[in-house]
Amino acid sequence: MGSADLTCRLLGLEMKNPIVLASGIIGTSSSLFLRAAQVGVGAVTAKSCSLQPRAGHPNPVALDWGAGVINAIGLTNPGAEEEVHLLAEGRRILEPYGVPLIASIFAGTVEEFGQVAALIAQARPHLLEVNISCPNVADEFGTPFAAVCESAAAVTESVRRAVGKDLPIAVKLAPNVYNIGRIAAAVVEAGADAITAINTMPGMVIDAHARRPVLHNRTGGLSGMAIKPIALRCVAEIAHAVKVPIIGTGGVNTGEDAAEMILAGATAVGVGTAVWYRGVEALGTIAQELGAFMQAEGIRSLDEMRGQAIR
Amino acid sequence: MSTMMQPTYLHRPFTLVSSKMDNYRTRSLTFAEKLDCQPGQYVMAWLPGVGEKPFSIAGDDPLQLMVVDVGPVSHSLHSVAEGQRVWIRGPLGQGYRLVGQRVLLAAGGYGVAPLYYLARKALAAGMSAEVCMGARSAEDVLWAERFQALGVPVRVMTEDGSMGERGLVTKATEAAIAAARPDSLCACGPLGMLEALDRQCEQLGVARQLSWEAHMRCGMGLCGSCELPAPQGEDGSLHRHSCQQPGWLACLDGPVSWKE
Ligand SMILES: Cc1cc2nc3c(=O)[nH]c(=O)nc-3n(C[C@H](O)[C@H](O)[C@H](O)COP(=O)(O)OP(=O)(O)OC[C@H]3O[C@@H](n4cnc5c(N)ncnc54)[C@H](O)[C@@H]3O)c2cc1C
Numbered sequence A: 001m002g003s004a005d006l007t008c009r010l011l012g013l014e015m016k017n018p019i020v021l022a023s024g025i026i027g028t029s030s031s032l033f034l035r036a037a038q039v040g041v042g043a044v045t046a047k048s049c050s051l052q053p054r055a056g057h058p059n060p061v062a063l064d065w066g067a068g069v070i071n072a073i074g075l076t077n078p079g080a081e082e083e084v085h086l087l088a089e090g091r092r093i094l095e096p097y098g099v100p101l102i103a104s105i106f107a108g109t110v111e112e113f114g115q116v117a118a119l120i121a122q123a124r125p126h127l128l129e130v131n132i133s134c135p136n137v138a139d140e141f142g143t144p145f146a147a148v149c150e151s152a153a154a155v156t157e158s159v160r161r162a163v164g165k166d167l168p169i170a171v172k173l174a175p176n177v178y179n180i181g182r183i184a185a186a187v188v189e190a191g192a193d194a195i196t197a198i199n200t201m202p203g204m205v206i207d208a209h210a211r212r213p214v215l216h217n218r219t220g221g222l223s224g225m226a227i228k229p230i231a232l233r234c235v236a237e238i239a240h241a242v243k244v245p246i247i248g249t250g251g252v253n254t255g256e257d258a259a260e261m262i263l264a265g266a267t268a269v270g271v272g273t274a275v276w277y278r279g280v281e282a283l284g285t286i287a288q289e290l291g292a293f294m295q296a297e298g299i300r301s302l303d304e305m306r307g308q309a310i311r
Numbered sequence B: 001m002s003t004m005m006q007p008t009y010l011h012r013p014f015t016l017v018s019s020k021m022d023n024y025r026t027r028s029l030t031f032a033e034k035l036d037c038q039p040g041q042y043v044m045a046w047l048p049g050v051g052e053k054p055f056s057i058a059g060d061d062p063l064q065l066m067v068v069d070v071g072p073v074s075h076s077l078h079s080v081a082e083g084q085r086v087w088i089r090g091p092l093g094q095g096y097r098l099v100g101q102r103v104l105l106a107a108g109g110y111g112v113a114p115l116y117y118l119a120r121k122a123l124a125a126g127m128s129a130e131v132c133m134g135a136r137s138a139e140d141v142l143w144a145e146r147f148q149a150l151g152v153p154v155r156v157m158t159e160d161g162s163m164g165e166r167g168l169v170t171k172a173t174e175a176a177i178a179a180a181r182p183d184s185l186c187a188c189g190p191l192g193m194l195e196a197l198d199r200q201c202e203q204l205g206v207a208r209q210l211s212w213e214a215h216m217r218c219g220m221g222l223c224g225s226c227e228l229p230a231p232q233g234e235d236g237s238l239h240r241h242s243c244q245q246p247g248w249l250a251c252l253d254g255p256v257s258w259k260e
């Protein structure tokens, strides 16, 4: 019996496996992209960047609270201009490994999303992820863009106008919305080529002895195992609502978790917090485990599995 | 705390039982509780309302830290009164490994903290240890007498010659290596010192374990803030600004690097 085929086609991208390094996890330098490529990741997403540099929040910015991680890094990034150089270098370094590079952007206004996108497009990433869902920033009225169909669509249109037709865009959605399927449909209607879901789930960890929230920012985003069932439900709802590929992300720690994500309808699988639990090597190990799982279950390709759990 | 699960990586309050001035800007803090950890690992010390910063573990049973007053968190740690609490997250990172029979320690500044803990573990494992210390001036030399009390020979180098010999710590390590070849050199101190020791060990063919300082935020290998160029360059130097080497995360892969 031949081994399971892990190759994954995401829009025009050929990936040797469906594992994508999620945005914000070690995506801060080309040498870390290289590290991810060398351990066998399928594609790499850079840390989200904004027009101007951001220092982020003071410590504590992250901790493991027992069933997952909470973070409020505060979207630390060097600003779009610097990010263009980082991405161009990253792309060159990843090339020999056949690992596509996904850029990620965020902004405070619809117009600014377009401005950042136009700048970042100069680096010619393989895909542009539009982060409208970070729980640690919001629009000027305090509402995340990901929460309302109209603003999610407006951001998508702004980015689409800025980058033209050549650069595919994925919009990254938040889990804490009333109907994620409708948001997905709205951004696809507005020109998104793919959906990434989910971003972290807003939460708070309180230290009873200190009698205050642990994070300096008080609230943060939950990731890791605690959010996997939320992510699976969101991916399933999106898969029902739209036909575009989904980068299913949230709580994937093992090859079997990755299989569940694909069974829920994902084309590729984002992995972030597993780096804390299992080291950077997790990015390759999870792909191998997925291959072994498929082999044992007699599943020959990802296409065979995709969406099977929700039909 | 829940009886069902005991997450190790939440902050836990540790009660300060002793806070002693070591020199004009350094204090040793001793807590009531112990910590299950290895020499070379570090903790995040959090003072609610002030901030959270990494500190090397200077002793495990009970937990001991050495804190140099350089900014808001370290300054506030200096003024924590005995009986008050400090919140500890960890242990984090990869520490030193005990290998062979002889270990040579090289310390700069508060680098003595993890190396003192390592010396105690090495002696307990039946190994022999020797320490070389580098400092600007006599008043910056820390814990020399504590190593002596363990029976660990101490070589002190000061830049102004006010204590021990005049010069840099590499002069002492060169002499120590010539006198008795160690199975590994374990060092902790400022960047320039570690780079010089790395070059020296490369030339002399000595295995080394070096503890690097970096700007740590999450301490979990997630945010990328503590990335250092891979400390294992062919020529024994850090690959600064080189993207040809895979990145190295001081918080998760380190702080201690290992090279044969
Ligand atoms: C793995 C690891 C282990 C560490 N172990 C220890 C330890 O055992 N004891 C200890 O005291 N510190 C240790 N540090 C360093 C300590 O975390 C920093 O000094 C920390 O920044 C202090 O926080 P702060 O809020 O007091 O000052 P910050 O506001 O963070 O720093 C104030 C200013 O002082 C500068 N500064 C930082 N360190 C020094 C220094 N050593 N000498 C002079 N200026 C400095 C900073 O660059 C900054 O400009 C360790 C760091 C790491 C990464």
Ligand SMILES: Cc1cc2nc3c(=O)[nH]c(=O)nc-3n(C[C@H](O)[C@H](O)[C@H](O)COP(=O)(O)O)c2cc1C
Pocket (backbone or CB within 6 Å): A022, A023, A024, A025, A047, A048, A062, A069, A071, A073, A075, A104, A131, A134, A172, A198, A199, A200, A222, A223, A224, A225, A227, A249, A250, A251, A252, A270, A271, A272, A273, A274, B222, B223
């Ligand atoms: C420390 C940290 C930083 C993150 N930063 C970003 C970011 O900059 N942009 C973004 O779109 N998502 C960010 N995320 C969210 C992740 O990309 C991912 O959607 C989420 O963590 C769920 O996946 P996981 O459980 O595998 O980590 C971050 C997550 C973590 C833990």
Ligand code: FES
Pocket (backbone or CB within 6 Å): B215, B216, B217, B218, B219, B220, B221, B222, B223, B224, B225, B226, B227, B249, B250, B251, B252
């Ligand atoms: S401090 Fe965040 S990755 Fe090391």
